[in-house]
Amino acid sequence: MRLRYGPNGSRRQQRNGNGMKEIVVISGKGGTGKTSMVASFAALADKKVLADCDVDAADLHLVLNPRIECREDFSGGKKAEIIEDKCIACNRCIEECRFDAISYPASEEVGIPSINPIFCEGCGVCVRVCPVEAASFEPVVNGTWYVSSTNYGPMVHARLGIAEGNSGKLVTQIRREARDIALREGLDYVIIDGSPGIGCPVIASITGSDLVLVVTEPTLSGRHDLQRVAALTKQFRIPTIVCVNKWDLNADITEQIEKEAGTYGVEAAGRIRYDTAITKAQIMKTSVIEYTDTAVSDDVRDVWHNVLRTLGEKGTAA
Amino acid sequence: MKLAIASGKGGTGKTTIATNLAVTLADKGNIVQLLDCDVEEPNCHIFLKPEIAKVAPVTVSIPKVIESKCTGCGVCADVCEFNAIAVIKGTVLIFPELCHSCGACTLFCPENAFSEVPREIGSIEEGTAYGIGFVHGLLNIGELMSPAVIRGVKKAGGDPDILIIDSPPGTSCPVIEAIKDADFILLVTEPTPFGLNDLELAVGMVRELHVPFAVAINRSDVGNEEVKEYCRREGIDVVLEIPDDRRIAEAYSKGEMVIHAIPEYHGTFDACWTRMTDLHETAIRAERQPETATEW
Numbered sequence: 001m002r003l004r005y006g007p008n009g010s011r012r013q014q015r016n017g018n019g020m021k022e023i024v025v026i027s028g029k030g031g032t033g034k035t036s037m038v039a040s041f042a043a044l045a046d047k048k049v050l051a052d053c054d055v056d057a058a059d060l061h062l063v064l065n066p067r068i069e070c071r072e073d074f075s076g077g078k079k080a081e082i083i084e085d086k087c088i089a090c091n092r093c094i095e096e097c098r099f100d101a102i103s104y105p106a107s108e109e110v111g112i113p114s115i116n117p118i119f120c121e122g123c124g125v126c127v128r129v130c131p132v133e134a135a136s137f138e139p140v141v142n143g144t145w146y147v148s149s150t151n152y153g154p155m156v157h158a159r160l161g162i163a164e165g166n167s168g169k170l171v172t173q174i175r176r177e178a179r180d181i182a183l184r185e186g187l188d189y190v191i192i193d194g195s196p197g198i199g200c201p202v203i204a205s206i207t208g209s210d211l212v213l214v215v216t217e218p219t220l221s222g223r224h225d226l227q228r229v230a231a232l233t234k235q236f237r238i239p240t241i242v243c244v245n246k247w248d249l250n251a252d253i254t255e256q257i258e259k260e261a262g263t264y265g266v267e268a269a270g271r272i273r274y275d276t277a278i279t280k281a282q283i284m285k286t287s288v289i290e291y292t293d294t295a296v297s298d299d300v301r302d303v304w305h306n307v308l309r310t311l312g313e314k315g316t317a318a
Numbered sequence: 319m320k321l322a323i324a325s326g327k328g329g330t331g332k333t334t335i336a337t338n339l340a341v342t343l344a345d346k347g348n349i350v351q352l353l354d355c356d357v358e359e360p361n362c363h364i365f366l367k368p369e370i371a372k373v374a375p376v377t378v379s380i381p382k383v384i385e386s387k388c389t390g391c392g393v394c395a396d397v398c399e400f401n402a403i404a405v406i407k408g409t410v411l412i413f414p415e416l417c418h419s420c421g422a423c424t425l426f427c428p429e430n431a432f433s434e435v436p437r438e439i440g441s442i443e444e445g446t447a448y449g450i451g452f453v454h455g456l457l458n459i460g461e462l463m464s465p466a467v468i469r470g471v472k473k474a475g476g477d478p479d480i481l482i483i484d485s486p487p488g489t490s491c492p493v494i495e496a497i498k499d500a501d502f503i504l505l506v507t508e509p510t511p512f513g514l515n516d517l518e519l520a521v522g523m524v525r526e527l528h529v530p531f532a533v534a535i536n537r538s539d540v541g542n543e544e545v546k547e548y549c550r551r552e553g554i555d556v557v558l559e560i561p562d563d564r565r566i567a568e569a570y571s572k573g574e575m576v577i578h579a580i581p582e583y584h585g586t587f588d589a590c591w592t593r594m595t596d597l598h599e600t601a602i603r604a605e606r607q608p609e610t611a612t613e614w
Contacts, residue, residue: 118526203460279540
């Protein structure tokens with residue numbers, strides 16, 4: 001992926017000239033309820049576009065039931081392939097490939113090496129080192145991305161091909177498309193469902209955004225993973241808030257997490273109680289906000305109001 | 319046997335299964351090593367509380383220009399597929415975080431004007447816990463190349479009776495790096511629409527790798543029957559079901575091992591292991607079959 005905007009977000013203002021805000025929901029640790037939260041925000045927010053940037057394991061479409069309006073192939077790079085008729089089995093490619101992607105087939109008595117597309121990094125070294133031009137090097141389709149309409153507004157999402165890399169580039173593509181839609185249609189928010197972890201796709205999801213909401217859970221794992229993800233958003237200087245999902249499973253750790261988050265500049269954005277309604281809503285393919293109107297939906301509403309309040313404050317400060 | 323534990327969706331219980339399985343098997347006298355390959359958010363250490371004996375940096379090779387030799391010809395930028403090199407007005411600019419360490423610039427520079435230098439992107443910690451060997455990796459904050467750290471973790475692994483790999487969630491490059499050379503893969507999921515969708519993606523990935531696999535269903539009684547129906551349809555064995563037991567959630571939240579908090583689960587993990595080794599043996603036999611046939 002390419003880091004298009006500096007870590008200080010200097011182009012943020014300029015890009016989002018109409019006051020449009022990008023909100024990214026991430027978690028550090030997976031499975032804490034990001035997507036359920038984004039689905040609820042979809043029901044609560046006015047004038048927004050939704051972007052599912054968890055391209056590895058995209059789930060938002062299962063709740064928002066998008067109607068696909070246009071689709072486009074995504075190519076994150078090229079991959080090499082050996083042209084059997086031309087290959088003279090000199091092994092130069094095998095010697096220079098640093099990803100151990102080229103080998104002779106084990107079982108057959110074929111005298112020609114082949115490239116494992118899963119291991120191929122797309123660096124093109126084999127293509128350039130081949131003395132007889134026996135390797136082709138073409139862009140490969142790594143996935144498909146979609147612009148859809150939903151009952152909640154436009155949505156940009158994608159499907160990464162099986163065992164494909166380059167998820168960071170695809171995330172960048174989805175964000176760009178979602179921003180363009182927001183600017184074109186005069187929408188106020190881009191709400192982004194991010195991926196777990198702190199690596200390439202997460203960095204691509206948060207770079208230059210206006211606010212990160214971390215959804216965590218009251219466990220030592222959740223606490224540990226929040227530390228790392230908060231260090232990441234700090235490095236990229238993105239205002240960050242945290243909400244603890246299923247907080248009442250361990251009230252002590254919830255308190256510890258909120259307190260500790262404060263020490264690294266991450267404000268608490270609310271607590272969501274443990275309620276099976278969240279899973280039931282998912283099974284009914286809807287958001288918890290639409291599924292029920294009980295205490296847990298109020299918890300989620302509070303988090304959304306805190307998101308808006310934080311955006312407002314940061315907005316005036318800037 | 320090298321067992322990788324993976325899942326499309328995050329938070330399904332990979333780490334719980336990896337740690338409890340590892341300690342259960344070590345308790346029975348096996349030599350077990352656990353590699354935590356979720357280098358972005360490693361969690362196994364929270365439960366195993368290992369004594370760390372060795373810490374080592376993980377480095378990748380990045381190019382460095384030997385100024386006296388460089389003519390500013392621009393070949394290096396042309397051959398770099400990752401936009402990690404730009405040549406502007408005869409000066410080479412390198413963007414280290416974009417470099418995939420493929421060596422193209424070094425190899426194709428007509429002046430031999432590159433050397434390669436190590437750049438630290440993470441670290442590896444090795445130790446022991448509950449009689450098992452333990453290795454995990456930590457990607458430095460802000461770094462992109464988690465597969466390189468995963469390679470480091472796997473290199474630090476030894477050759478025990480049983481090697482258990484805890485993989486990161488998802489289906490893209492870091493996961494492939496973690497599981498690609500496993501003998502058997504256990505895919506962990508939940509019985510929910512998200513769990514099913516992400517399981518289907520993970521099954522697609524594992525089939526592409528041609529490694530035998532089975533499924534574990536965590537919190538098996540919270541959702542619906544669709545995951546089980548899917549597995550039945552696809553002929554995939556479900557070798558482990560863990561109920562939605564509040565005691566497990568509580569132990570987990572405090573960083574306790576399930577088998578220590580609730581000893582009756584020892585048998586659950588043990589039985590799961592037996593089923594996986596059986597399936598693994600069957601898969602090996604099936605693979606050998608056609609070869610034997612041609613020999614005849």
